[in-house]
Amino acid sequence: xxxxxxxxxxxxxxxxxxxxxxxxxxxxxxxxxxxxxxxxxxxxxxxxxxxxxxxxxxxxxxxxxxxxxxxxxxxxxxxxxxxxxxxxxxxxxxxxxxxxxxxxxxxxxxxxxxxxxxxxxxxxxxxxxxxxxxxxxxxxxxxxxxxxxxxxxxxxxxxxxxxxxxxxxxxxxxxxxxxxxxxxxxxxxxxxxxxxxxxxxxxxxxxxxxxxxxxxxxxxxxxxxxxxxxxxxxxxxxxxxxxxxxxxxxxxxxxxxxxxxxxxxxxxxxxxxxxxxxxxxxxxxxxxxxxxxxxxxxxxxxxxxxxxxxxxxxxxxxxxxxxxxxxxxxxxxxxxxxxxxxxxxxxxxxxxxxxxxxxxxx
Amino acid sequence: xxxxxxxxxxxxxxxxxxxxxxxxxxxxxxxxxxxxxxxxxxxxxxxxxxxxxxxxxxxxxxxxxxxxxxxxxxxxxxxxxxxxxxxxxxxxxxxxxxxxxxxxxxxxxxxxxxxxxxxxxxxxxxxxxxxxxxxxxxxxxxxxxxxxxxxxxxxxxxxxxxxxxxxxxxxxxxxxxxxxxxxxxxxxxxxxxxxxxxxxxxxxxxxxxxxxxxxxxxxxxxxxxxxxxxxxxxx
Numbered sequence: 001x002x003x004x005x006x007x008x009x010x011x012x013x014x015x016x017x018x019x020x021x022x023x024x025x026x027x028x029x030x031x032x033x034x035x036x037x038x039x040x041x042x043x044x045x046x047x048x049x050x051x052x053x054x055x056x057x058x059x060x061x062x063x064x065x066x067x068x069x070x071x072x073x074x075x076x077x078x079x080x081x082x083x084x085x086x087x088x089x090x091x092x093x094x095x096x097x098x099x100x101x102x103x104x105x106x107x108x109x110x111x112x113x114x115x116x117x118x119x120x121x122x123x124x125x126x127x128x129x130x131x132x133x134x135x136x137x138x139x140x141x142x143x144x145x146x147x148x149x150x151x152x153x154x155x156x157x158x159x160x161x162x163x164x165x166x167x168x169x170x171x172x173x174x175x176x177x178x179x180x181x182x183x184x185x186x187x188x189x190x191x192x193x194x195x196x197x198x199x200x201x202x203x204x205x206x207x208x209x210x211x212x213x214x215x216x217x218x219x220x221x222x223x224x225x226x227x228x229x230x231x232x233x234x235x236x237x238x239x240x241x242x243x244x245x246x247x248x249x250x251x252x253x254x255x256x257x258x259x260x261x262x263x264x265x266x267x268x269x270x271x272x273x274x275x276x277x278x279x280x281x282x283x284x285x286x287x288x289x290x291x292x293x294x295x296x297x298x299x300x301x302x303x304x305x306x307x308x309x310x311x312x313x314x315x316x317x318x319x320x321x322x323x324x325x326x327x328x329x330x331x332x333x334x335x336x337x338x339x340x341x342x343x344x345x346x347x348x349x350x351x352x353x354x355x356x357x358x359x360x361x362x
Numbered sequence: 363x364x365x366x367x368x369x370x371x372x373x374x375x376x377x378x379x380x381x382x383x384x385x386x387x388x389x390x391x392x393x394x395x396x397x398x399x400x401x402x403x404x405x406x407x408x409x410x411x412x413x414x415x416x417x418x419x420x421x422x423x424x425x426x427x428x429x430x431x432x433x434x435x436x437x438x439x440x441x442x443x444x445x446x447x448x449x450x451x452x453x454x455x456x457x458x459x460x461x462x463x464x465x466x467x468x469x470x471x472x473x474x475x476x477x478x479x480x481x482x483x484x485x486x487x488x489x490x491x492x493x494x495x496x497x498x499x500x501x502x503x504x505x506x507x508x509x510x511x512x513x514x515x516x517x518x519x520x521x522x523x524x525x526x527x528x529x530x531x532x533x534x535x536x537x538x539x540x541x542x543x544x545x546x547x548x549x550x551x552x553x554x555x556x557x558x559x560x561x562x563x564x565x566x567x568x569x570x571x572x573x574x575x576x577x578x579x580x581x582x583x584x585x586x587x588x589x590x591x592x593x594x595x596x597x
Binding site: 218219220224228229230233239240241242243244245246247248253254259262263267269270271272296299300301302305311312313314315316324325326328329330332333335336337339340343344346347350351354 | 409410411412413414415416419420421422423424425426428481483486523524526527536537539540543544545546547549550551553554556557558560561564565568572576
C-alpha cells in the first residue's frame with residue numbers, strides 16, 4: 001500500500017484488465033453526463049494520480065448502502081471502486097477485525113492526514129453521549145469526529161447519513177443525527193436514497209477521485225447530475241399522468257396497462273433521484289416499473305410524512321398531528337360555513353328584535 | 363346629480379357617499395377572486411385527480427390541461443397582486459389598508475375590540491368606517507394578503523421544480539423548498555393554504571352581504587362601484 005501507487009496500478013493488481021478499465025472509464029463518463037471526451041480524462045487521472053484512500057465508516061444503518069454498492073449493475077464498477085477503497089477501511093467488507101482493524105484508522109490519519117475521503121454510511125446517535133452506537137468500546141460519534149477532523153471531504157451515503165432516515169423518525173429516541181449537523185467544518189456531499197443507486201455511488205466517488213473536487217451540488221448538497229430532477233420528470237409513465245390515466249387499485253385494468261401510480265401515492269412528483277433514468281440492478285427495473293409507487297426514500301423525513309399510498313399526505317405539524325391538508329381544511333371550511341350560518345340566524349333574530357324595539361339600527 | 367361627499371366618517375351633514383375603492387383596486391379584487399376560484403378548483407383536482415380515463419394516453423391531455431389552466435390562473439393571480447402592490451403605493455389611503463396593521467395606534471385596538479364585541483352581539487352599534495374596520499383589516503391582512511404571498515411563493519417554488527433547476531422560478535423561489543422540509547411538505551402546505559383562503563372567502567362573503575343587508579354602510583356595491591354609502595346620519 002505504497003503512497004505513490006495510482007488507482008490504475010491498484011486495479012491492475014486486482015486483476016482488472018486494461019480493456020475493462022477503459023470500459024469503466026467510458027461508462028462512468030456517460031453516467032456522470034460528462035460526454036465521451038471525458039472518458040480519456042478519467043482514464044488519465046486514474047492512471048497518473050496517487051490513490052486517494054477512502055475510509056468507509058458505519059454508524060446507525062442497515063448496510064443497504066453497502067449492499068447496493070457491491071451490486072453495482074456493471075460488475076466492473078464495483079470491482080474497480082472496491083479496489084480503491086477496501087484496501088483501507090470498511091468494517092463490513094475488510095478482512096481485518098478488532099484491534100488490527102482499528103489500527104488502520106490511526107495509520108491512515110498518520111499517513112494521509114487531510115488527504116483521505118471519509119465515506120459515512122449511517123449516522124451517529126447523540127442521546128446519552130452517543131451510547132446507542134458503540135464501536136471498539138467507544139461511541140461512534142467520537143470515531144466520526146476524530147476521522148472527520150483529519151479527512152479532506154465527507155460523502156454522506158444514503159438517507160441515514162444525509163437526512164436521518166428511519167432511525168431518526170419521530171420520536172427519534174436515540175437522537176440519530178445526519179452527518180452535516182454533526183460535522184460542520186468539512187465539506188459534505190449528500191448521496192441520499194435508501195439505499196442510493198449503485199451507479200450513482202460509483203459515479204460520485206469516481207468523480208471525486210478523478211477531479212479532486214465535488215461534482216456540482218444543489219441547494220441541499222446533493223450532486224445535481226443525479227438529483228437535479230424528480231423521478232416524475234423522467235418517468236416513463238408520465239404520459240399517463242398528463243393524460244389523466246391512473247391506477248385506482250392495484251388489481252384494476254389501469255394497473256395492468258401500466259397507468260400512472262400517482263393516485264396510489266407514488267412520491268415520484270416530490271422525489272429527487274435518478275431511479276427513472278438509471279434504474280436499478282443494471283437497468284433491470286425500478287419501483288414504478290414493477291408496478292408500485294415510489295416511497296420517496298431519497299427525501300428528507302420521508303418516513304414521517306404519512307401514507308405511502310395517498311397522494312395527499314400529512315402536514316407534519318410540530319407535535320405530531322397526523323392529518324392531511326384536506327382533512328384539516330375540510331373541517332376548517334366546514335366550520336366556517338356552519339359558523340356563518342349560525343351567525344346569520346342570530347343576526348336575523350337580533351336585527352328583528354332591534355327593529356321591533358324601534359331600535360337603534362335602521 | 364349632486365352627490366354630497368363627506369370629509370370623513372363623522373361628517374353627519376354630508377355623509378351620503380365617499381369614493382373609497384379606486385378602479386385598480388376594484389379590478390384587482392375581481393381578478394383575484396376569479397383567479398383564486400380557478401386555482402382552487404384546478405389545484406384540488408391536481409392533488410385529487412378525476413377518475414381515470416380509458417383508451418390511449420395520446421388521446422387525452424386532461425391532467426396536463428388542468429395543470430396548464432392552474433399555471434395560467436396563477437400568473438393572473440401573481441401579476442394582478444404585483445400590480446395591486448404598486449397601486450398600494452400610488453393609490454389613495456384605502457388602497458394601503460390590506461398591507462399593514464396600525465398596531466401602534468391605541469384607537470385601532472379599541473376599534474378591533476369593539477368590532478369583536480359587535481359580532482358577538484354584545485354591542486348594538488357598529489362604528490362607521492370608510493375602508494375596512496379594524497377586524498376586517500386584520501382578517502384581510504392575515505388571511506388574504508399574507509396567504510396570497512404564501513401561495514405565490516410556494517406555488518412558484520413548485521412550478522420551478524417542473525421548469526427545472528436554474529430556471530427563473532427555481533432561482534427566485536426554489537429556496538422555499540428546503541426551508542419547508544422538501545417538495546412533499548411544500549405541496550401539502552400549498553394545499554393547506556388553499557383551504558385557509560377558502561375559509562376566508564366563506565367568512566368574507568358572509569360579512570359583506572350581511573353588512574349590505576343589515577349594516578349601516580354599503581359593502582358589495584362599494585367593491586363594484588367604488589362608493590361607500592351610509593344609511594343613517596348618526597355618527
